[in-house]
Amino acid sequence: xxxxxxxxxxxxxxxxxxxxxxxxxxxxxxxxxxxxxxxxxxxxxxxxxxxxxxxxxxxxxxxxxxxxxxxxxxxxxxxxxxxxxxxxxxxxxxxxxxxxxxxxxxxxxxxxxxxxxxxxxxxxxxxxxxxxxxx
Numbered sequence: 001x002x003x004x005x006x007x008x009x010x011x012x013x014x015x016x017x018x019x020x021x022x023x024x025x026x027x028x029x030x031x032x033x034x035x036x037x038x039x040x041x042x043x044x045x046x047x048x049x050x051x052x053x054x055x056x057x058x059x060x061x062x063x064x065x066x067x068x069x070x071x072x073x074x075x076x077x078x079x080x081x082x083x084x085x086x087x088x089x090x091x092x093x094x095x096x097x098x099x100x101x102x103x104x105x106x107x108x109x110x111x112x113x114x115x116x117x118x119x120x121x122x123x124x125x126x127x128x129x130x131x132x133x134x135x
Contacts (some may be wrong), residue, residue: 022111030109050085
């Protein structure tokens with residue numbers, strides 16, 4: 001027995017696939033990359049530990065009361081915290097700049113994905129018009 005194939009419009013199927021299947025996946029991948037960048041640059045962690053010493057380098061004050069040793073230790077610990085702030089600031093700024101670049105690039109990619117069928121159709125119509133004018 002012969003089965004009769006259901007007549008379907010391939011263009012409609014393509015549009016359905018493009019906007020119902022691939023577009024949500026594209027948006028999910030974009031969100032995944034955005035989360036990855038925040039984790040890769042440890043932005044949230046560095047914001048939580050912003051004032052902590054860099055690499056946890058601190059000097060103990062000791063048990064004796066020596067003003068000179070206390071002042072040296074205080075200055076070294078402050079310097080360690082300042083180094084931590086500087087390094088964390090640089091990494092946070094780098095992470096946020098990359099995040100902004102990915103946001104803009106992802107937005108443009110999704111916009112391109114949405115508008116591309118219309119651009120193709122308009123381009124074909126304009127080229128047909130140009131061919132008919134030149135003939």
